[in-house]
Amino acid sequence: MPRVPRLEPLDWIANCMNSKPILQIAAALAFTLSATATVRAADAAATQPPAGAGFTVDKLADGVYAAIRTDPPGLMVDANSLFIVNYSDVVVVDAPEASAEMIQALRKITGKPVSFLVNTHWHDDHVIGNAVWRKAYPGVRFIGHASLREYLPQTGANNRKQMIEGAPQFAGQMQAQMDKGKNLRDEPISDEEKVSYASDIGLVKHYMAVVPDTETLLPDIDVDEGLTLIRGSRRIEIRHLGNGHTKADLVVWLPNERIAATGDLVVWPVPLVGSDQSHVRDWPGTLDALLALNPAIFVPGHGPVMHNADYVKQERELFASINVQVGAAVARGDTLEATRKAVDLSAFRQQFAGESKVRQFAFGMYVTGPAVESAYRDATAKP
Amino acid sequence: MRALALALAVALFGAAAGPARSDPRSPFSDDALRNSAGIAAFTEVPPPASRIHTAFHYDTVHVAEGITTFIEAPSHAMVQGNITLIVGNKSALVIDSGHYPAVALRVIADMRKLTDKPVRYLAITHWHMDHYMANSQFADEFPGLEIIAQNFTAPMMDKYGARYVNYGAKVDDNLKPLREMLASGKAPDGTDVAPDRRVRIETAIREVEAAKPEFALMRYRGADLTFENEIDVDLGGRIVKLMHLGRGNTAGDLFAYVPDAKVLITGDILVHPIPFSYGSYLTEWPVVLKKLGDFEATTVVPGHGPAMHDKVYLNDVRELLEAVFSEVKRVWKPGMSADDVRNVMDLSTQRDKFCHGDKGLEKSFNASIETAGVDRAVQELEGKLKPESFDEKGE
Numbered sequence: 092m093p094r095v096p097r098l099e100p101l102d103w104i105a106n107c108m109n110s111k112p113i114l115q116i117a118a119a120l121a122f123t124l125s126a127t128a129t130v131r132a133a134d135a136a137a138t139q140p141p142a143g144a145g146f147t148v149d150k151l152a153d154g155v156y157a158a159i160r161t162d163p164p165g166l167m168v169d170a171n172s173l174f175i176v177n178y179s180d181v182v183v184v185d186a187p188e189a190s191a192e193m194i195q196a197l198r199k200i201t202g203k204p205v206s207f208l209v210n211t212h213w214h215d216d217h218v219i220g221n222a223v224w225r226k227a228y229p230g231v232r233f234i235g236h237a238s239l240r241e242y243l244p245q246t247g248a249n250n251r252k253q254m255i256e257g258a259p260q261f262a263g264q265m266q267a268q269m270d271k272g273k274n275l276r277d278e279p280i281s282d283e284e285k286v287s288y289a290s291d292i293g294l295v296k297h298y299m300a301v302v303p304d305t306e307t308l309l310p311d312i313d314v315d316e317g318l319t320l321i322r323g324s325r326r327i328e329i330r331h332l333g334n335g336h337t338k339a340d341l342v343v344w345l346p347n348e349r350i351a352a353t354g355d356l357v358v359w360p361v362p363l364v365g366s367d368q369s370h371v372r373d374w375p376g377t378l379d380a381l382l383a384l385n386p387a388i389f390v391p392g393h394g395p396v397m398h399n400a401d402y403v404k405q406e407r408e409l410f411a412s413i414n415v416q417v418g419a420a421v422a423r424g425d426t427l428e429a430t431r432k433a434v435d436l437s438a439f440r441q442q443f444a445g446e447s448k449v450r451q452f453a454f455g456m457y458v459t460g461p462a463v464e465s466a467y468r469d470a471t472a473k474p
Numbered sequence: 475m476r477a478l479a480l481a482l483a484v485a486l487f488g489a490a491a492g493p494a495r496s497d498p499r500s501p502f503s504d505d506a507l508r509n510s511a512g513i514a515a516f517t518e519v520p521p522p523a524s525r526i527h528t529a530f531h532y533d534t535v536h537v538a539e540g541i542t543t544f545i546e547a548p549s550h551a552m553v554q555g556n557i558t559l560i561v562g563n564k565s566a567l568v569i570d571s572g573h574y575p576a577v578a579l580r581v582i583a584d585m586r587k588l589t590d591k592p593v594r595y596l597a598i599t600h601w602h603m604d605h606y607m608a609n610s611q612f613a614d615e616f617p618g619l620e621i622i623a624q625n626f627t628a629p630m631m632d633k634y635g636a637r638y639v640n641y642g643a644k645v646d647d648n649l650k651p652l653r654e655m656l657a658s659g660k661a662p663d664g665t666d667v668a669p670d671r672r673v674r675i676e677t678a679i680r681e682v683e684a685a686k687p688e689f690a691l692m693r694y695r696g697a698d699l700t701f702e703n704e705i706d707v708d709l710g711g712r713i714v715k716l717m718h719l720g721r722g723n724t725a726g727d728l729f730a731y732v733p734d735a736k737v738l739i740t741g742d743i744l745v746h747p748i749p750f751s752y753g754s755y756l757t758e759w760p761v762v763l764k765k766l767g768d769f770e771a772t773t774v775v776p777g778h779g780p781a782m783h784d785k786v787y788l789n790d791v792r793e794l795l796e797a798v799f800s801e802v803k804r805v806w807k808p809g810m811s812a813d814d815v816r817n818v819m820d821l822s823t824q825r826d827k828f829c830h831g832d833k834g835l836e837k838s839f840n841a842s843i844e845t846a847g848v849d850r851a852v853q854e855l856e857g858k859l860k861p862e863s864f865d866e867k868g869e
Contacts, residue, residue, distance in 0.1 A: 206618065230618045232594070237706065311708050318701040321628065 359394025562709020642689020
């Protein structure tokens, strides 16, 4: 049974995962994608950001561009973004830490103003850049789930504080392990882990350069269910399809182009679950609603553009299985600890992580531990 | 008096005189309007007293801190829904753009005197044309303006608003019967046109003439942002809740609530002095009004008529609609037409309460409640609610 490692360098993460603020880590933590997985449009070369920007810009349809992170899988992440260029304005999905660089990339594509930016949920790697976008485009308005209005000034602010205090220390520990030639488990470090740690350290540095003096901007328009932006023949549907990664998840759906920007409802190479904030119980149903839209293209919160539903279905099956197994344990009257022991996700771990140590570690960190706890909490919650 | 918008519209697009029809195919068809080429009906009786009869007059009313409503002062043949400005620390939101472009430009100029905050949102309460035909003027004046409507309303605006701009061409055709009455001194039924009615006909012609150039200025502009049940808009230190709580006056009624000021802006869910019930939903509408009554509002701004500082009228309208449906249900038997129902029903208590003997109000009550409202109630009882539409064909 994979267990969340409790090794010394990970105490900070473990604390974050287990404490109320949990997924502030998602603010900076997570995993990313392999650059090779991204299919680049041939004509996008001129719009590519400079090397080292950490993302590519891929044209998905007329006027629709995905800014996709290229960091190797790891524990730290920054988010993808989507630019929807309309007749007279631009609508953007998410405001990652690299928003300044993304604005440069967008300006290579178009000089049109950004009218709306949709925050797919409340984590820092999706909202931290709001102020940067506002500075670049004073007319931009933010759309988010209604719960952001309470979350961001309270839990969100606390989590950011914890990140600012903890992230440099975490990066320092990673660097120290690398210097010793060890991984976080104090085993000899692999090449894959070296690349991953270096990326994580870089992301922490970038986070620290961007975050501390950033003003939190709340939604200008908040929604419970969603809204639709009409731009000539283009429709941009912003929809809360249900709880999953958080209870604030919004999907941006372009019905004509059949493109769905999923936020962190879909994260590659392993899903991103927070024990407190995620709702594994609801997640499969929410993904069913997403799949029912029949998207041709998924733009996940983290990971490469997906041109079929295979990964989303795989993620759905993972959560459905967790719910079935946890449900059985709860029915037996198992404690959380007993439930953790009873739930077997090894086949899923193999499916998501394969032989990659980095991904296996991430699977333990972001799925096995928090997902069972989330499902257990919701299954035992008093109505 | 709300039938006036439709009176004008019907006149303009050619609901020429014809035989009274007992089974109106459209919620907007109305014997009084049709028999008299629309507006002519309103020359038959005096208007309610103490109204200003200048075309396009409006009153600027301070409703609450940072909330101003431009309230139409109904004239004889013209109508324009109320326009409300809500100002926050950073931006402003407007409810409805009104009927006429030139009027809207005057309203916008007045708004600029009240605030230097940019109007960034314009929410349209429903698809009836007296509430949004000046969208273009607002969009031109406030770059980046986002026009908001409920999901049902947006395509209805596209359908009817886009062609409404052409109705100006029919103004003269539809004034012809009135002009003939003035020339001959005889009404179509052969009776003499009395001096006081002659004055009213002249006024109506003058007011409709005044509307003619407005049509030339109209450029249809639809919604940019739609929603189903609710979105909340932050204007900076002030949230405006834009909501839809079910079918009432239309299937897409949007209203606004400003919690910090306790102001409810209802659109035509509430219309004073007579509810406007063409195309409405008689059993669901009172449910919406009940929910509106549950808001902590201390000020209620209707779609037409003055701002109110209590919920008395809101409750009166709810009771009226409940009473109308209840009375229709009492007398209706399968196979009975709406006219059959009208022949035996009794709404005199309600009529007296809302009209208190005022002939002009009774005319409106007859058109909107006893005709259009009862038609809709019968349709509901038959289980055959007709789709909302603007024109006779219901297309």
